Amino acid sequence: xxxxxxxxxxxxxxxxxxxxxxxxxxxxxxxxxxxxxxxxxxxxxxxxxxxxxxxxxxxxxxxxxxxxxxxxxxxxxxxxxxxxxxxxxxxx
Numbered sequence: 001x002x003x004x005x006x007x008x009x010x011x012x013x014x015x016x017x018x019x020x021x022x023x024x025x026x027x028x029x030x031x032x033x034x035x036x037x038x039x040x041x042x043x044x045x046x047x048x049x050x051x052x053x054x055x056x057x058x059x060x061x062x063x064x065x066x067x068x069x070x071x072x073x074x075x076x077x078x079x080x081x082x083x084x085x086x087x088x089x090x091x092x
Contacts, residue, residue: 004088009075012083013039013058021083025073032079035071037062 037060
């Protein structure tokens, strides 16, 4: 497993835009969550997002329960990231 600094995660995700990845993070209520998701524009999405202006959040798409959903992931609470065959532990 590789280590990656927290401030480098957004650029890593941007380089792999449109590809699926998984991440583990802590939700606002304190529970751990793992998502299989991707970053990319979706036709028909109206871009109404209450946290889009905050740099610590990344908006991802996921297919849970058979439907497309949008989730906001807080980069400050992200712990692990699996992308492009590499497993990263997020430090710092």
